Amino acid sequence: xxxxxxxxxxxxxxxxxxxxxxxxxxxxxxxxxxxxxxxxxxxxxxxxxxxxxxxxxxxxxxxxxxxxxxxxxxxxxxxxxxxxxxxxxxxxxxxxxxxxxxxxxxxxxxxxxxxxxxxxxxxxxxxxxxxxxxxxxxxxxxxxxxxxxxxxxxxxxxxxxxxxxxxxxxxxxxxxxxxxxxxxxxxxxxxxxxxxxxxxxxxxxxxxxxxxxxxxxxxxxxxxxxxxxxxxxxxxxxxxxxxxxxxxxxxxxxxxxxxxxxxxxxxxxxxxxxxxxxxxxxxxxx
Ligand SMILES: Cc1ncc(COP(=O)(O)O)c(C=O)c1O
Numbered sequence: 001x002x003x004x005x006x007x008x009x010x011x012x013x014x015x016x017x018x019x020x021x022x023x024x025x026x027x028x029x030x031x032x033x034x035x036x037x038x039x040x041x042x043x044x045x046x047x048x049x050x051x052x053x054x055x056x057x058x059x060x061x062x063x064x065x066x067x068x069x070x071x072x073x074x075x076x077x078x079x080x081x082x083x084x085x086x087x088x089x090x091x092x093x094x095x096x097x098x099x100x101x102x103x104x105x106x107x108x109x110x111x112x113x114x115x116x117x118x119x120x121x122x123x124x125x126x127x128x129x130x131x132x133x134x135x136x137x138x139x140x141x142x143x144x145x146x147x148x149x150x151x152x153x154x155x156x157x158x159x160x161x162x163x164x165x166x167x168x169x170x171x172x173x174x175x176x177x178x179x180x181x182x183x184x185x186x187x188x189x190x191x192x193x194x195x196x197x198x199x200x201x202x203x204x205x206x207x208x209x210x211x212x213x214x215x216x217x218x219x220x221x222x223x224x225x226x227x228x229x230x231x232x233x234x235x236x237x238x239x240x241x242x243x244x245x246x247x248x249x250x251x252x253x254x255x256x257x258x259x260x261x262x263x264x265x266x267x268x269x270x271x272x273x274x275x276x277x278x279x280x281x282x283x284x285x286x
Pocket of ligand 1: 052
């Protein structure tokens with residue numbers, strides 16, 4: 001039985017209830033984190049807490065819990081769900097309200113919800129264990145605040161459906177200058193002329209914890225050229241390798257883009273080396 005945390009209590013997930021007047025439900029007025037946990041150990045927790053704080057301040061919401069309390073609650077939740085390999089979902093919304101009005105109400109008690117779901121450990125960096133993706137390219141039609149990890153994900157959901165409708169598993173998004181932003185649920189890296197390129201952080205992309213870990217690992221353990229800069233569609237279409245990054249996937253190779261094979265349809269050598277660094281160092285303090 002899956003155990004959830006809701007507003008101070010641990011309860012079976014199937015019994016957790018929130019008000020239909022919760023602003024998270026009515027407006028998507030909330031923020032969230034997804035933290036991977038392997039053998040009961042949370043990954044990159046300081047980075048997740050730092051981003052949670054940025055997301056909360058981005059929507060002018062104060063967490064009802066201190067960082068220490070949140071951490072303790074999440075560790076207890078992991079234990080109650082048997083430890084092991086879990087994705088930990090944490091959501092804080094502005095909470096329930098009496099009246100549906102757009103402006104923030106004066107008094108609102110935030111809703112804090114967390115639950116876990118099973119995940120498998122990402123690849124060790126070998127081609128045999130890689131989870132490979134197919135993707136398509138599309139114009140990014142989301143809002144101008146993609147740096148906030150908001151629960152209001154309808155834009156991302158609709159983009160993911162564009163991928164599904166085209167028979168692909170992810171979508172690489174491009175702004176009006178045809179520069180890469182990110183994917184519907186991941187950040188993106190490409191290998192071009194041997195260099196590792198990824199868009200710089202701004203309002204168009206989520207500051208991914210895995211993106212941050214990847215850059216730090218590559219800077220520390222390789223002598224590769226790593227550039228955070230605008231990445232044009234033309235460079236992506238000609239890339240030697242394309243990687244998706246997210247907390248539960250770490251680095252996943254894109255092996256087909258718009259129906260065309262990348263690196264002959266198999267994960268590339270740079271991906272193998274980068275993902276095996278995650279395998280070795282995912283728990284290290286960066
Ligand atoms: C839109 C988007 N970009 C990037 C990411 C990757 O972020 P992280 O590495 O922190 O999981 C996610 C993860 O859910 C996402 O939804």
